[in-house]
Amino acid sequence: MTELEQARRIINATDEEMAKLFQQRMDAVRTVAKHKIEQGLPIEDLTREEQLISRNISFIDEDDYRSYYVEFLKNTIEISKKFQRKLFDGVRVAYSGVEGAFANIVAERIFPDATCVGCSDFDTAYKAVEKGECDFVLLPIENSFNGDVGKVLDLAFFGSLHINGVYEAEIVQNLLGVKGSALADITHVISHPQALGQCAPYIAKHGFQQTESVNTAVAAKTVAEKGDKTLAAIASQEAAEKFGLVKLEGHINENSNNTTRFGVFSRTRREPTANDNRFIMLFTVKNVAGSLGKAVSVIGEHGFNLRALKSRPTKDLVWDYYFYAEGEGNIASYEGRKMLSELESCCNSVKIIASYEKEQKV
Numbered sequence: 385m386t387e388l389e390q391a392r393r394i395i396n397a398t399d400e401e402m403a404k405l406f407q408q409r410m411d412a413v414r415t416v417a418k419h420k421i422e423q424g425l426p427i428e429d430l431t432r433e434e435q436l437i438s439r440n441i442s443f444i445d446e447d448d449y450r451s452y453y454v455e456f457l458k459n460t461i462e463i464s465k466k467f468q469r470k471l472f473d474g475v476r477v478a479y480s481g482v483e484g485a486f487a488n489i490v491a492e493r494i495f496p497d498a499t500c501v502g503c504s505d506f507d508t509a510y511k512a513v514e515k516g517e518c519d520f521v522l523l524p525i526e527n528s529f530n531g532d533v534g535k536v537l538d539l540a541f542f543g544s545l546h547i548n549g550v551y552e553a554e555i556v557q558n559l560l561g562v563k564g565s566a567l568a569d570i571t572h573v574i575s576h577p578q579a580l581g582q583c584a585p586y587i588a589k590h591g592f593q594q595t596e597s598v599n600t601a602v603a604a605k606t607v608a609e610k611g612d613k614t615l616a617a618i619a620s621q622e623a624a625e626k627f628g629l630v631k632l633e634g635h636i637n638e639n640s641n642n643t644t645r646f647g648v649f650s651r652t653r654r655e656p657t658a659n660d661n662r663f664i665m666l667f668t669v670k671n672v673a674g675s676l677g678k679a680v681s682v683i684g685e686h687g688f689n690l691r692a693l694k695s696r697p698t699k700d701l702v703w704d705y706y707f708y709a710e711g712e713g714n715i716a717s718y719e720g721r722k723m724l725s726e727l728e729s730c731c732n733s734v735k736i737i738a739s740y741e742k743e744q745k746v
Contacts, residue, residue: 417468424548424648469497484623485601528643547647547738548654549585560629560645565613575618582637637657656716656739664738665714678730686723688713
C-alpha cells in the first residue's frame with residue numbers, strides 16, 4: 385500500500401467515525417433546542433460559543449491546524465444553530481401591541497425564528513400563554529426613566545407563569561406625523577402611558593395635549609388612519625415605516641439612556657443553575673408589627689442583596705399589599721433554601737417567579 389493510499393484510508397475511517405459523532409452531537413443539539421423552547425431562551429448564546437471554542441482549541445497540539453480548527457468549530461456551531469432554528473419553527477411568542485410596537489421589535493430580536501403574535505393588551509397576551517395558545521409572552525417589567533409597569537407586576541403576582549429570562553432594550557421615542565406635516569403643526573400627541581411619561585418634559589415644552597393609547601404602534605396606526613396634520617404619535621422608527629408616517633423629531637425621550645427591561649414568561653419554570661445570580665420574588669407578609677422588616681432582614685442575613693423592593697395593592701383587602709423584590713444571589717443555593725424556609729415565619733406567601741444569571745442586552 386502506497387503512502388497516498390494509506391492516507392486516504394485514514395481519511396475514510398476518520399470521516400466514518402466523524403459521521404457517527406456528528407449524529408451524536410446533533411442529537412444533543414436537539415435536546416438543547418428542546419430545553420431552550422421550554423425555558424423561553426433564545427438560540428444565540430455567545431458566551432457559550434466563546435467557552436466552547438476556548439475549551440476545544442486546547443485539544444489541538446499542532447500550531448498549523450489551530451486556525452483551521454477554529455473555523456471548523458464556528459461552522460459546526462452555525463450548523464447547530466440552523467438546526468435549532470428549524471426546531472423553533474412553530475413556536476409562538478405573544479406580546480402586547482401590533483407590528484412596529486417596541487415589544488414586537490424586541491420579541492423578534494430574542495426569537496427571530498418564532499411567530500410573534502400581537503395582542504390587544506398585557507392581560508390578553510399573558511392569558512394567551514396560560515391558555516396554551518402561545519408558548520411565551522414578552523412583557524415590559526420596568527423602564528429606566530418611568531419606573532415599573534404595575535399591570536405586568538400584578539399579572540406576575542396573580543398569574544401562574546414564570547419569568548425565564550430578563551432582557552434590556554434601549555428604547556428610542558420619536559415624534560411621528562402624517563406625510564406633509566411639520567413640527568409646527570402638531571398640537572396633540574398620542575401614545576402609551578409609559579412613552580408619554582418618558583417624553584413628559586418634551587411634551588410640556590411644546591404644550592402638546594396628550595391622549596393615551598394601548599401601545600405606541602397602535603398610536604402610530606391611529607395617526608395614520610386619521611390623517612390629521614395636528615396629531616402626532618410617539619413611537620419607534622419601525623412604526624413610522626410600518627404605517628407610512630414621517631419622523632418629525634427623533635430621540636425625544638428625556639433620558640438619553642432610555643432602557644426597558646422585558647421579561648419572557650412561560651408556563652414552565654426554568655430550572656436554576658449554579659451560575660444564576662439574580663432572582664425575582666413576590667411575597668405577602670403577616671399582619672403583625674415588624675413582619676416586613678423581619679422579611680427584609682432574613683433576606684440580608686443570608687447574604688442576598690435586594691436591588692429593588694416595591695409594594696402593590698393585592699386588591700383583595702383595603703390597604704393590603706404584596707411585595708415585588710429583585711435580589712442578587714443564587715436562590716437555589718444552600719443559603720437560598722434556608723432563606724426561603726425562614727421567610728415562612730413572617731410571610732403568608734412567597735413566590736419565586738425567576739432565577740437567572742444576568743440581564744441580557746438585545
